[in-house]
Amino acid sequence: xxxxxxxxxxxxxxxxxxxxxxxxxxxxxxxxxxxxxxxxxxxxxxxxxxxxxxxxxxxxxxxxxxxxxxxxxxxxxxxxxxxxxxxxxxxxxxxxxxxxxxxxxxxxxxxxxxxxx
Amino acid sequence: xxxxxxxxxxxxxxxxxxxxxxxxxxxxxxxxxxxxxxxxxxxxxxxxxxxxxxxxxxxxxxxxxxxxxxxxxxxxxxxxxxxxxxxxxxxxxxxxxxxxxxxxxxxxxxxxx
Numbered sequence: 001x002x003x004x005x006x007x008x009x010x011x012x013x014x015x016x017x018x019x020x021x022x023x024x025x026x027x028x029x030x031x032x033x034x035x036x037x038x039x040x041x042x043x044x045x046x047x048x049x050x051x052x053x054x055x056x057x058x059x060x061x062x063x064x065x066x067x068x069x070x071x072x073x074x075x076x077x078x079x080x081x082x083x084x085x086x087x088x089x090x091x092x093x094x095x096x097x098x099x100x101x102x103x104x105x106x107x108x109x110x111x112x113x114x115x116x117x
Numbered sequence: 118x119x120x121x122x123x124x125x126x127x128x129x130x131x132x133x134x135x136x137x138x139x140x141x142x143x144x145x146x147x148x149x150x151x152x153x154x155x156x157x158x159x160x161x162x163x164x165x166x167x168x169x170x171x172x173x174x175x176x177x178x179x180x181x182x183x184x185x186x187x188x189x190x191x192x193x194x195x196x197x198x199x200x201x202x203x204x205x206x207x208x209x210x211x212x213x214x215x216x217x218x219x220x221x222x223x224x225x226x227x228x229x230x
């Protein structure tokens with residue numbers, strides 16, 4: 001079956017530090033990959049996505065590149081801010097025809113990021 | 118304005134009460150989902166509706182009863198809940214086909230007394 005493994009948190013950084021949250025996946029074929037962010041008291045928001053190998057998703061200074069050879073989709077940001085403090089979820093959605101339901105998301109367990117001033 | 122609206126945002130109920138959670142999406146999607154998010158546990162998919170038809174029930178207890186009257190509305194009817202059912206319940210929607218992501222509401226924080 002499909003699975004997503006992301007680094008265990010919590011991650012604590014100082015403002016302007018470099019961020020990497022690792023995410024690797026197991027799936028049949030070429031899934032679409034997503035990063036979601038959940039701020040305190042809110043639902044999940046789509047942060048960025050990539051739908052094929054070598055695609056780079058980017059938003060709000062965050063980036064992630066779809067690496068087929070390493071089945072990875074690591075999230076990076078060059079300079080984090082206090083407002084980036086949140087829980088980050090990596091997720092995949094199977095490609096249609098790869099077997100099973102193509103509309104279901106498989107999530108990682110989430111990584112709590114705390115950025116201190 | 119969020120494309121997926123959930124009401125109420127907070128709900129406190131006793132174990133013998135009956136209540137309903139509501140979700141409405143304004144994105145023209147045709148698939149809707151209920152998730153349960155408990156502290157220190159992974160996000161749990163509960164139900165999936167695809168073009169108003171329930172296509173997935175992940176072994177959810179019968180005290181949770183979903184209803185999808187049309188592609189824009191989704192309900193979760195609650196009755197005789199247990200303390201361990203206290204959690205954040207998230208609704209999401211997406212296109213049922215293709216590569217598009219799910220869009221989430223802000224959730225209903227449910228507390229069972």
